[in-house]
Amino acid sequence: MEQGGQSAAAPAGDFPPKKLARQLDFTSATYSGNPALAATAAAVSRALQTRPPQIQPQTTIHVQPQQQPQPKPLPQLQPKLQPVVPQQNHLPHVRPPTLVQQHLLSQPIARPMPTVVTMKPESPKPRPRSMHEMKDGTPTKKKCCNCRHSRCLKLYCECFASGVYCDGCNCTNCFNNVENEAARRDAVDATLERNPDAFRPKIGNSPHGTIRDNVQEAVGELLPLVGKHNKGCHCKKSGCLKKYCECFQANILCSENCKCMDCKNFDGSEERRALYHGDQRNTMYMQQAANAAINGAIGHAGLMSPSNSRKRKTSDLALGQTIHRMGLVPVANQQRNGLPIPHSGPLNHLTAAAMIPSKVTYRPLLSDIVQNEDVKELCKLLVVVSGEAAKAFAGRKAQKEKQSEKEDQTESSLASTKDNKEEDSAIQKPSADDRSSGTHVDEASGSDTVDGQKADGRPMSPSTLALMCDEEDAVFMESSRGPTLVPPHTSNFAFVESMPEVYAEQEKCVLMEFRECLRKLVTCGRMKEERFATSFRVETPSQQDIPATNGVVKPPAIPSKAAQVPPILRPTPSNSTKLPVVTSPLPGHLDKK
DNA sequence: GAGTTTGAAACT
């Protein structure tokens, strides 16, 4: 990777063809005895809101004094600079954020830090374009650019356009990195000046119309994500059926916003249909959705799963008849009238789904089962379980300590080893605390983004982080304020030391209890599903006879939950030790989780 | 992997 130095004041569009000999180093001024320049540089740096890759000496860390010289947490503090370095060999516990990270993130003072950078940001190393392992182990394509002339500071560069630093790209003369944040900032400003929406998702949720405008028929068709290209494409030769086309790439239909020629990316297009025909269809669909998600080209609406998209589309149909701009009324009508659909193979499941009355409202099977009070009850129950687990653990711990006291007298030689262990425990403690008191962290912002990295491990730029920092701060403040068994500044180190184990025990118990509840919930859902299926079969001998009121077919009335559904928060029956096999996915939110 | 095609972005 070629990395060039660049004056921070250089305009984005006027870069020298070759990199400068050295880049602007905010620290150099300090050392060269120019405090004024240093102050200016510091101000600039602060304005740029770059996150400091270092620990502040004044940062409060609740560890033993003798442990401070240990430089262990340092690598974890620099996710942006070395996002792919497989460090953490010292800590098997890899769940972010660490104690120090929490402090850094929760303390405003720790964010902009134009002081000495302890570790020089390393230029992203070129890596072959390959699969990138996500946290769940699913290999996903990591997007990396190959820019040569744009310095990765123009929208040509996908990384820049996505608002992320280049990391591991094959680009040359890259300025889209921490080292050149000033130049990058200028480029962002210049880009925004040209187009204030330059960094917004290109695919919006039908900005110039309602969603149903570009909704298409479900029958035997590829089901695109809902959305529209805000600007529309201008394709001429690709027929909007190649990835040159931004609409196609985002897996959406061309809309009235497009000015494309000879467009084939519309509802009912034979070419489009042929393109997705065959076994490749799903693969391509998923790949496109993934690409779109990776590219950040689409908004959250576009990130819906295919199933969600399907539901959305179907339900949208209930909103009214839509006519695509491409004028495919005959095709649409044909399908709406339930005429045979000339599709087979992998599309059959869609066809079958489409044979179900076209106007269906989807309701989660558990919608009548899970009530607000149930959730409250569950929370209470888990709190009780947690408390009991802590008590039980304390009892066991006391017994253990009595035993170990006798043995300790003969094991003084192992003291140093124990110190290290204590240190690790102390470091891990806040993570455990975070887990027990703030599981919402993962849900709200995603554990992978907490430390300033995207899910694929790529560093996010300060601009991107700035959009999230408030949320992060709130999250961490919340979690630090959350229910803890130990005062935040306790000096009882022995007590602190045992906390991770207590938390682990509590977490275990809580999760087990929660699992039991989920099992019951699943059982309830299945019962309800079966009931629904049975009554549906009895009451509706043929699907065409299903009465549709206002275009909505409502499922048969389901008796009250009290009579039908076992209470979720009752003691677990003895035969529930095995997780029930869910043969069909539960609709609604649960399937997402 | 090199060369070509393509369309968005940038520029005039």
Add this chain to the structure above:
DNA sequence: CAGTTTCAAACTC
């Protein structure tokens, strides 16, 4: 705003 150029990804061979 339209035409042209630049650019990098997609595509082809």
